[in-house]
Amino acid sequence: MRIPDQEQAIAARRVVSAIFFMCGSFIGLWASRIPDIKSATGLSEGGFGVLLLVMASGAFVAFPFTGVLIDRLGAAPVSKALAVATVVSFVLVGLAPTTYVLALTLFFAGFSFGALDVSMNGWGTEVEKVRARPIMSSFHGLFSLGAGVAAAAGSLAIEFGLSVTQHFSAWSLATVPFLFWFWWQSWPKMDSVSETGTKAPLFALPKGALVLAGLVALVAALGEGAVTDWAALFQIEELGYSEAIAPTAFTVFSIAMVVMRLTGDAVVARFGPVRVARISGVVAFFGCLLLVSGINIWSVWAGCFVMGLGYAVLFPLAMSRAAADPHMSKGPALAAVATLGYGAFLLGPPLLGFIGEVWSLRASFGAVALLTLLIPFLAGTLQVKS
Secondary structure, eight states: OOOOOHHHHHHHHHHHHHHHHHHHHHHHHHHHHHHHHHHHHTOOHHHHHHHHHHHHHHHHHHHHHHHHHHHHHOHHHHHHHHHHHHHHHHHHHHHOOSHHHHHHHHHHHHHHHHHHHHHHHHHHHHHHHHHTSOOHHHHHHHHHHHHHHHHHHHHHHHHTTOOHHHHHHHHHHHTHHHHHHHHHOOOOOOOOOOTTSOOOOTTOOOOTHHHHHHHHHHHHHHHHHHHHHHHHHIIIIISOOOTTTTTHHHHHHHHHHHHHHHHHHHHHHHHOHHHHHHHHHHHHHHHHHHHHHOOSHHHHHHHHHHHHHHHTTHHHHHHHHHHTOSSSOHHHHHHHHHHHTHHHHHHHHHHHHHHHHHTOHHHHHHHHHHHHTTHHHHGGGGOOOO
């Protein structure tokens, strides 16, 4: 195994940062047009939840295979290929002419996006290891920045009357120069065998404390997914706000995520992952309460902002913990935590949609608030063993 030098690590950090930004931008793109897509399909909350479930199933299929590919081929080449697949998948989502075709394209989008999430985190942990200091939070900060920028651009696209097809195609075309840049970056395959000297099987399950670390990622990702997929509809359908301003909730959420994640590495280095995670869980809970109250538009946006501050560093901490696990090789360990964590980002919103149809979307966000109370009790499992 050849260890990259610091110059390579600095260059790779720029590329990985760009991949995180691009990946996040597609989340913002998707979130900004969910009301239009739901309206075009004519589906209820439950029916649209099924579509989201199809997207989630694509990611779940992708996770274990991606972990094995990272071990065999390396995180860098897998990330490069999946970046291309993700761009193509969202073009196809925008072009889908019927609900059935949309379901197929959403499965492909979930597969490629979920796989890219695992591989880019794997590449990011390799760069973090070479740099020998916490940097994962900053990567996720750029993910959130991309999501916020794309959500804000989505509001403009709606104002200017762009169709979903036009919007998705134009945004995807703008990423093509970055795809070429990704391919030019060289990065060697790094060793991913655990301290036990064995490689994990295809469908490896997390072990020991890694299970609880995965649950932290699950709760944090569920909260993030709830805001992404349902905050706009909550404002429109239950609070009566206009479609044009509804994406603002996700934008302010993303701004908070960016602010906290870009400063999160220094905060974690100063106070440690356990203390930061415990405080973050409490902050996220109170943000959920503000959102659920729905007193006025300002309380909703303030709730989303506080939720963003609370959830921001939890998923990066869980992924760093997975990459450092002494009992599993890196690829399957990342995939296992992603299955629990990032899987909740995709699987959770459909379940929240079913709750919304039976009771209300307010009840859905209330359920998220209750689950968030678990984070302070699980935070101790995020300590990375040296």
